[in-house]
Amino acid sequence: MLLKIYQYIRGYVRIRITGHRMERFINACNYRKIKIWDLSASDGSYEMNLWVKDFKKLRHISHKTSTKITIVKKYGLPFYLFDHRRRKLFFAGIFAATVLLLIMSGYIWDIEILGTHTQTEEVIRTFLKENHVNTGIRRGNIDCDRIVKDIRKGFDDIIWVSASIEGTRLIIQIKENEDAKIDNKTDIKEDIYPNSDAGTDLVSDCTGTIVRIITRKGIPMVREGTSVNPGDILVSGQIPILNDAKEITGYESCHSDADIFIQTQIHYENTLPRKYIKKTSVKFPRLFYLYFRIGKYRLSPFFIWSPYEHYSKSTMESRLKLLDHFYLPVYIGVVGLTPYKPVMKKYTDQQLQDKLNRYFLRYCEDLDKKGVEIIQNDVKIDTGSKEGSISGTLTIICNTGQSRQSEIPQLPNDPEEQIEQLGE
Structure with missing residues (x-):
């Protein structure tokens, strides 16, 4: 060959x-x-x-x-x-295209992220962009070892990272710690207050009753069954230091860390108009328009115009690539325009109830995905002449505990007060 x-x-x-x-x-x-x-x-x-x-x-x-x-x-x-010596422009175009491909092969045009479950791809891409790693960067400026270190440092739940370059693609493979529970309220990092030696407390962000507390760092200030309000200290970051006489001689600061579950109530409300517009199909043909997109710039040989008064718009886009790993920042897309006829309809009472109930079940499913346990709901559906509504309260058990910089308490002058404070 x-x-x-x-x-x-x-x-x-x-x-x-x-x-x-x-x-x-x-x-x-x-x-x-x-x-x-x-x-x-x-x-x-x-x-x-x-x-x-x-x-x-x-x-x-x-x-x-x-x-x-x-x-x-x-x-x-x-x-x-x-x-073909007279076709100079043709050969000049081939030469220019070859040079352009050679130049573009020196840049990264696609970033593929594999293995994400807890963290979404958008979160990883945003993190990479903040660290100056995005599409359009030169391949020579990519430091795979530095990318691996930055990701492992920025995400505690990621236990293994691999970064490699294949053609014009940057492939990042991630393995997460599936046993770790990720919660923004209790995931306290040591560098939240890098310039403070006072430590951090965990405080309540809602009103409710503590049902379970597992403390890893700090001094628990509440126990199971304790009622708390927003701002109450749940775990203190100030650990008392005692001398031989059991007197408090000072405090050792730390960043509190705990799993705290609280029983509280939340309000749910949703409304749905009785009248709605139904899109009925018509016999007019669908229209399709071709366009090209290079980066953020969109070019179309046709002016996207619809002769229909009412239509729905859909877009399908595909990326160009040469061979398996030579991706280009060029997209070919098709815009489809589907005409329809709007018809005013009304929900029946049963349809209103079913639709509102589906919205409520979807809301409960979203809470369950976030680790929220629903133990009781008091939600009612009302149907009126113009709209239907659903409202009520949900009794839930969820994770609580927001990080807040702690204050170093003043040492009492009287030893008896110290003993009394310690006993509390």
Whole structure:
């Protein structure tokens, strides 16, 4: 394969020789180191291939051996360029496209993130963008080792990261700690207050009753069954230091960390108009428009216009790539316009109730995905002449505990007060 490509780029001719001294002609070519190949004999003549530059050396050999040379066919890029020498713009376009592809191959045009479950791809992409890693960056400026270290430092639940470059793609593979519970309220990092030695407390963000508390760092200030209000300290970041006489001589600061579950109530409310517009299909054909997108810029050979008064719009987009890993920042898209006729409809009482109930069940499913346990709901549905509504309260058990910089308490002057404070 490579030999054929080389022969095509260099160019060669196939010739036919006739005469009484054809064997002497071939020996003379060998003596003058003229390379010939695919030699064949037919009808009292010989045919062979040789390079274009060697063809000019045959005139003297032909005259000396009394043979006749006929060109059977010409092969290769030099002859193609000569035959199309007037199409300068065509070859200039090919050259410009080749140079553009070579330049674009030195940049990253696609970032693929694999293995995400807890963290979404958008969160990872935003983090990479903040660290100056995004599409359009030069491949030479990509430091895979630094990317791995930054991701592991920025996300505590990620236990393994791999970054590699394939073509114009940056592939990041992630393995998360599936056993870790991620919660923004209790996921307290040591660098929240980097310039403070006072430590951090965990405070309540809602009104309710504590049902379970598991403290890893800090001093718990509440127990199961304790009623709390927003702002109450749940876990203190100030650990008292006692001397031999059980007197408080100071406090050691730490960043509190705990799993705290609280029983509280939340309000739910939703309304739905009784009248709605139904899109009914019509016999008019759908319209399609083609467009191209390069980065953020969108180009279309057609002006996207609809002759229909009412229509829905859909877009389907595909990215261009060469081979498997040579992605380009060029997209081809199709915009579809589907006409419809709006018809005013009304929900029946049963339809209103079913639809509002579906919205409520979806809301409960979202709470369950966030780790919220619903233990009781007092929600009622009302249907009126103009709209239907659903409202009520939900009794839930959820995670609580927001981080707040703690204050170092003042040491009491009276030892009895210290003992009394310690007993509390």
